[in-house]
Amino acid sequence: NAGVTQTPKFQVLKTGQSMTLQCAQDMNHEYMSWYRQDPGMGLRLIHYSVGAGITDQGEVPNGYNVSRSTTEDFPLRLLSAAPSQTSVYFCASSYSGHYNSPLHFGNGTRLTVT
Amino acid sequence: AQKITQTQPGMFVQEKEAVTLDCTYDTSDQSYGLFWYKQPSSGEMIFLIYQGSYDEQNATEGRYSLNFQKARKSANLVISASQLGDSAMYFCAMTGAGSYQLTFGKGTKLSVIP
Numbered sequence: 001n002a003g004v005t006q007t008p009k010f011q012v013l014k015t016g017q018s019m020t021l022q023c024a025q026d027m028n029h030e031y032m033s034w035y036r037q038d039p040g041m042g043l044r045l046i047h048y049s050v051g052a053g054i055t056d057q058g059e060v061p062n063g064y065n066v067s068r069s070t071t072e073d074f075p076l077r078l079l080s081a082a083p084s085q086t087s088v089y090f091c092a093s094s095y096s097g098h099y100n101s102p103l104h105f106g107n108g109t110r111l112t113v114t
Numbered sequence: 115a116q117k118i119t120q121t122q123p124g125m126f127v128q129e130k131e132a133v134t135l136d137c138t139y140d141t142s143d144q145s146y147g148l149f150w151y152k153q154p155s156s157g158e159m160i161f162l163i164y165q166g167s168y169d170e171q172n173a174t175e176g177r178y179s180l181n182f183q184k185a186r187k188s189a190n191l192v193i194s195a196s197q198l199g200d201s202a203m204y205f206c207a208m209t210g211a212g213s214y215q216l217t218f219g220k221g222t223k224l225s226v227i228p
Contacts, residue, residue, distance in 0.1 A: 040220065045215045099143075100147050103161065103216055105158065105161075
């Protein structure tokens with residue numbers, strides 16, 4: 001099993017550009033989520049989904065869109081990139097998203113916005 | 115709302131010795147889960163161990179054990195027989211019943227000395 005696969009690993013954008021970070025999992029997990037990791041801030045939840053067709057906002061959703069058309073895929077869209085979105089982005093999935101269901105993370109995407 | 119506090123920004127341990135990484139938490143939920151993750155310098159987030167709030171026994175996974183003291187709201191990670199490959203950032207995290215957000219601490223950087 002590949003687990004959680006994120007692409008690309010690295011990306012450089014100019015301010016105002018848009019892009020999509022891809023995330024796919026092959027564990028048949030219902031719950032998927034996106035986190036960003038910034039120095040000194042830990043990991044913060046951007047958006048999450050508890051199943052196909054269902055998404056919700058996390059702690060820091062502004063500037064990002066998500067959709068969940070299949071169980072396997074959960075892309076994250078940056079609508080108009082800003083330098084404040086320079087970060088490492090992690091996609092994660094779990095069986096249910098409940099408190100007894102550990103998250104499994106992808107390897108991350110390092111995004112730089114200039 | 116949940117809060118995780120990791121008071122040790124960095125720690126050193128001699129190879130083959132045991133080390134304890136501290137984690138305290140705050141929540142009003144009766145049901146919750148506590149997790150530890152390892153992030154090596156390569157950047158991926160690796161799930162290590164889980165403890166449920168109703169689990170009476172401390173969780174163990176190989177050389178990792180979680181010292182769960184519910185009344186003190188602490189969930190310390192104990193690594194026995196440290197290895198050079200244990201050098202990494204370690205994050206304590208939690209989520210509560212009804213929440214789909216994993217709240218992370220700021221992490222502890224562990225360095226294993228040969």
